[in-house]
Amino acid sequence: MLLSDAKAGYEGYINNILGDKKVKQFLVSLGCYKGAKIKLVSILAGTYVINIKDSRYALDHKMASSIELLD
Amino acid sequence: MMKTVKIALTGNPNSGKTTLYNAVTGRTEYIGNWPGVTVQKKETKLKRKYSCKNVDVRIVDLPGAYSISPFTDEEAITRNFILNQRPDVIINIIDGANISRSLYFTTQLLELSIPVVTALNKNDIIAKRQDIVNIPRLEQELGCPVIPITATKEQGLIQLITTAVEAVGKNQVQVLPPFAYSESLLRQKYIDKIIKNTITKKADLSTTTLSDKLDKIIAHKWLGIPIFFALMCLVYYLSIDGIGGYLSTYLNNFITKIIIPDTAAFLAYLKVPPLLKGLVVNGAVAGLGAVIGFLPLIMILFFCLSLLEDSGYMARIAVIMDGHFKKIGLSGKSIIPMIIGSGCAIPGVMAVRTIENVNEKRMTAILTPFIPCGAKLPIIALFAAVFYPKSSWVGPSIYFTAIIVIVLGGLLLQKLFLWEQTSSFVIELPEYKIPSLKHAFNQMFYQARNFIRKASTIILVMNTLVWFMQGHNYYLQPVADQSVSMLSTIGNLVSPLLTPLGFVGWQPAVAIITGFAAKENVVATLAILLGIASTDLLHTPGGPLAQFFNPVTAYAFLIFNLFAPPCFAAVSAMNAELGRKWLLRGLAFQFCVGYILAMIISQIGTLIIYGKFAHGFQSAIIISILLFVIIIWKIRRTALKPKKYSLFT
Incomplete structure (x- = not known):
């Protein structure tokens, strides 16, 4: 399942990061990588607010669809 | 003759680099509570309270970065300065509110053979969250000094500056295993291990906080x-x-x-x-x-x-x-x-x-x-x-x-x-x-x-x-x-x-x-x-x-x-x-x-x-x-x- 299809409150692990290398590298530096714990805190005005490690990030739909979750 | 020492401030966005810079130099550079406030390099000397004998210390404030490979233009400024200008010492600011993310950049900085002194900032937040950081162990794992500071309250800054000046000319010992640029995943796994060994956490930060509740109103689709x-x-x-x-x-x-x-x-x-x-x-x-x-x-x-x-x-x-x-x-x-x-x-x-x-x-x-x-x-x-x-x-x-x-x-x-x-x-x-x-x-x-x-x-x-x-x-x-x-x-x-x-x-x-x-x-x-x-x-x-x-x-x-x-x-x-x-x-x-x-x-x-x-x-x-x-x-x-x-x- 992609993060963009998840419901607010989803808690689980990342299965894979799709998309180009630059975005991938960037997400990894935030702590967004295969096997990392992720929580979808809420969906606000069409952006996905996630918790990774100790921080909150807002991602747009496109970025959210590049994160594949472990079902 | 006075020795000139150039100290660069690096760290994640919004980790408090400019707050620290303003505190030790007495300047009024632009600060704010969002990532990416600082978009250019700034340099000046220390104010008298923090200056050291016989050393002319120049402090360089750099835009925040999540890693050494830039995603945006202001991150590139940081990378280019560190790699091309090679400061005498790097003060790497670890955001106490997100230590594990900060360490990703820290471990990359430690590979450049420039002496690194780590400042563990937002110590007040760490205390509030009742997290316990084993500092001697963290120093040992990273192979560099770690000084707890609270930049907003000017705590720990004298010790930080003195340690940084003492580090000039020293060899940065490499205690971490070397990771290739492409091995970012292995690096993250290694950091997870460091975190497990050095930090005891009390609060679960993924639970809904007051900030999340405020966001529901402030960033609401119609009300925003x-x-x-x-x-x-x-x-x-x-x-x-x-x-x-x-x-x-x-x-x-x-x-x-x-x-x-x-x-x-x-x-x-x-x-x-x-x-x-x-x-x-x-x-x-x-x-x-x-x-x-x-x-x-x-x-x-x-x-x-x-x-x-x-x-x-x-x-x-x-x-x-x-x-x-x-x-x-x-x-x-x-x-x-x-x-x-x-x-x-x-x-x-x-x-x-x-x-x-x-x-x-x-x-x-x-x-x-x-x-x-x-x-x-x-x-x-x-x-x-x-x-x-x-x-x-x-x-x-x-x-x-x-x-x-x-x-x-x-x-x-x-x-x-x-x-x-x-x-x-x-x-x-x-x-x-x-x-x-x-x-x-x-x-x-x-x-x-x-x-x-x-x-x-x-x-x-x-x-x-x-x-x-x-x-x-x-x-x-x-x-x-x-x-x-x-x-x-x-x-x-x-x-x-x-x-x-x-x-x-x-x-x-x-x-x-x-x-x-x-x-x-x-x-x-x-x-x-x-x-x-x-x-x-x-x-x-x-x-x-x-x-x-x-x-x-x-x-x-x-x-x-x-x-x-x-x-x-x-x-x-x-x-x-x-x-x-x-x-x-x-x-x-x-x-x-x-x-x-x-x-x-x-x-x-x-x-x-x-x-x-x-x-x-x-x-x-x-x-x-x-x-x-x-x-x-x-x-x-x-x-x-x-x-x-x-x-x-």
């Missing part, structure tokens, strides 16, 4: 934008009509009724030659006074903006705007330069560096100067007082016009220069915090000092020049009639261009020209030109300004000054972000927007309100038709082009 507008209206109301306007009226009266006559009397008493007296009283003091009178407005504006920026709201407004701004070719992050730009367009334009996509970055740099900046407030306040006394809609109406123009301008730019939308948006949401009043006051006085400095240099020089040129002809002989002076010839050269906008006479043209040096000059120039010709006070309702404008053309004049290209300093900031080719396109676009808007307001407004044609109606019709044809031609040409050619290089 009304809340933003309400906040900005409040900021403008407080600055222009509220406390700022109130104080400004007093200051203006004080200057025109006491300072100016007293200076004149004093100089007369000293028997100063009339030329010098005129220069000082009618040129420098009258012009400066007209500008300085508006100082309270600008101070209140920066005070309010500082509170807003410190609260954590900026990242939220980027979230709210993202969906809407994408439709007009901007990013959600574009709103941040625009809010900063409502203080001053220069840092506003520079803030576009945090936008990753080059098209969105360019559009933002072109559209940001449309937001009325602090220097334009005096023009708004003066015209509102003279032509619309006792009505508080002028300030907010300008702001709304700016927003509408930005939206339409974005759409038009997209049609003129077609491109594919390929960007993605990600921003860290820092926790909300109660904004610091101390910081807001500091920022307010800092900006007041800047304003006075600007007034006493560029504005003063322009005022003196304007006074001299309005009173002398080309043979440098004094003239009694302004209309035969040097200034009037210059104004008369430009004024035909302004006829379609309904502006009559050479004086408005001169004010517009001096406005490009600094926007406050528009007010100062009018004050000098009218102050000599009339004894009425400039800012009284229906005062001497009424001989040039009626309420409709006055509004058009305001709009032209706000939307036409910004001051030279902001233009050079645009040049730095856009490059020559796009700067010229941007300036042409801004000029056309200001011109057309002023023309529409003047011509159509006069027709509706006064029921007659305004001055220059025929030429306005011709210009409108010409521009319309050019725009349609350009849009059609762009639309016909195959997409791959229309992408920027």
